Amino acid sequence: MSDKQKTLANEYELNGVGLHTGRQVTIKLKPAAVNTGFVFVRTDLEGNPVVEADANYVTSTERGTTIEKKGVKIHTTEHLLAALTGMDLDNVIIEINNAEVPILDGSAKYFIEAVERAGIVEQDAEREYFVVKDIITYHDPETGSEITAIPADEYQITTMVDFGTKVLGTQNASIKNLSEFKDEIGNARTFSFLHEIEYLLDAGLIKGGDLGNAIVYVDKEITPETREKLTKAFNKENVSIRPNGVLDNITLHYPNEAARHKLLDVVGDLALAGTRIKAKIIANKPGHQINTNFAKKLSKQISIAKRKNVPEFDLTKPAIYDINQIMEILPHRPPFLLVDKVIERTETSCVGVKNVTMNEPFFVGHFPNEPVMPGVLQVEAMAQLGGILVLGEIEDRKDYSTYFIKIEGIKFKRKVVPGDTLVLKVDLLHPIRRGIVHMQGYGYVNDTIAVEAEMMALITKESV
Template identity: 70%
Template sequence: MSNLVSKQRTIAKEVTLKGVGLHTGKDVTMTFKPADVNHGYAFMRVDLEGNPVIEADANYVTNTQRGTNLEKKGVKIQTSEHVLAALVGLEIDNVLIELDASEPPIMDGSAKYFVEALEKAGIVDQEADREEYIVRDVISYTDEETGSEITVIPAETYQVTTMVDFGTKVLGTQNATLKNLSEFKNEIADARTFSFLHELEMLLEHGLIKGGDLNNAIVYVDKELSTDTMEKLKVAFKKDSIAVKPNGILDNLTLHYPNEAARHKLLDVVGDLALTGTRIRGKVIANKPGHFVNTQFAKKLSKIIKIEKRNKVPSYDLHKEPLMDVTKIMNMLPHRPPFLLVDKILELSDKHVVGVKNVTMNEPFFAGHFPGAPVMPGVLQVEAMAQTGGILVLSTVPDPENYLTFFMKIDKVKFKQMVHPGDTLIFKLELLSPIRRGICHMQGYAYANGKLVTEAELMAQILKKKD
């Protein structure tokens, strides 16, 4: 499997589209704006006080009745999926989507116009590498009630297959497949949304498709078209006459593909799975997908990704010449054996440090800490972590030997695995905020045997030694 790292991407300049929301019927202006690295996708409601922002996150999904609807602190975004699908389909990572209403414009019911607008804005590479979740195990979600099921399996690229079966004469079983995101623009983006006549009647009765004229939805006629419904449709869609084509759809438009419904369902899957917040490398197989099952699967996947990210053990070559050996460490840190708990420094930048401690049986603390079942005390792991962090903060002054490092705060400490003699502890500390006045706020992780063993937030301060 190729592990080529690609760069994150955003758009070169902002671009605006106008239209109406399918369910609200309201005029809406939507602007795609470039965003910084690691921003991801987020919606901003510029029509509301304070311009609240809702990130495209599966945990904000509240309702999937007619599209995927997000809500954060009472602020709503409706029908987000087609816009998100366009962004994923063009492999754009960071964009802010400004809206002056709760729902993006429906346009023609597909993602085509969004793709065109984004391409017109231009797509540019950014400095940071793109994060990708590589699927190594089969992950699936089933909705018992409907029999809908989504599974992701390992694959070389992000692929999606959808299988739909509506059990009606007019629309039976259909499949669609996206083998590579590069096919999205030409094969999937222009597949339009659709509904059945029986759904349409219900929506009309409840006043739920104010913006839907017959140019942005394929209507499958799955029952006899009564005169009463015919009249209602004429009014709703501002048409003098309405008829059913031989292929069972209303005569308002022509299908782009015989399997346009399955392709649109695939478009929805791509948009809904954008809510995991991470690019996926794996093959998604969706049987009878719908917004509920898609977003439940996105929630499950994002939870798994978060846990894996947290427990992800960075790989370091322990045989490589270290950046600092123990002698160099002692030139910088005031600690001495048996209280010097770092043997090597492997990496050091202005924002992070990686250190190593080889835990041996002849550590003085093992003589008294459960001699029959030796375990390294957790507080000493935190101390070793802090000493590694001390190297980071002392590297910011020209004369580190004249300073001492003191703890100010230890927070959110978790001990996840025991550390035994023979283990090699790797400490990674990253700054949570820039160092100011010698105060350093760090997130620390300790790893051993390919697992996260300890994590903590540390705050330390360096002070000049008193003469």
């Protein structure tokens, strides 16, 4: 199954009104190069400044998520980012001619439709994932809100909401895969309580709001004063309450639409972590503040993982080549055979394992009181794995030999000692030409790089 990055096939333009500013705004979704991520471009400002969708740029979570870079702000990013993530995109440029993403109907529905009309294309680059290995939790003691990420093979999300009101009650929503987002979550609209609407109106906010882009749960009596405010703000002669406690502006798509919209917000806010996630997210009473704080925590963990640059290896996999098959490929023999098994192999890369034990003969003379695997043998182990990559599928491989011709950029970053499992990986840097093999090799112990080197070898056919 392909797991390439994706972007839009074409540009697509949307127009709408900012919820809080009430201003008309146009956004243009455009294709972007690999590894761009989601990037906002303010076309209304001099120089068209760029604001990346990055959790570290979050400056406000009051009634929506605002990101800001060098004084340039983008308000209410969550619904658009949720749509882009839920539609399986990686790289999109978002040109916007105002400071606020349009609210549209209060969901991600119209952004999803825009993506479908623009089309989606695969790009020539693999996706990068942050695989959650240990439980990650963020808790807000003031609100009781909590978000937890636990290991999982897919990006799964469960949200639970409880606002302590009879009109809304306790709700939950979940998806087991992002492929469910469009049909199950995308059209869930934002919501508010009547007392919040009054506060926002008094504060001069929700200038772009109307009774068609938000569910209003009536948690208090509608006084004549409140009724007058609502009829004036929403340009409606009369307002009333439905039997389910919702203002009579819209009909719910789902009984748990509030929980589904909270899940939508979680997807949009966690997109600010900047890397796709493999984990199950459990969000109890989520909101933009805890969502974005959790995204910042994830972003920090992702940065640490990238600095370590350690890929995922499943050491429980059956060997592609065991020690006997390796000896059929390589001319090396113990004690100078330094690869115990191979667990992955493609046309351009190979992953092998060296189990380092105290029985290694080199420990007799190499710091016997503090045994350390010699660095030169670590490089040799990577080279032998390179030989397996190159010779593994050649039928008459016994007629060929490989010899080092250059080694560059060697770095030893930690000691390799008895008891360590040295995971080796080599990648071809260029196609093999005239018998020249150009490889990058790495050796990993636990979650850190132990050794790395750029190697060049010559394949020669021995005369019979």
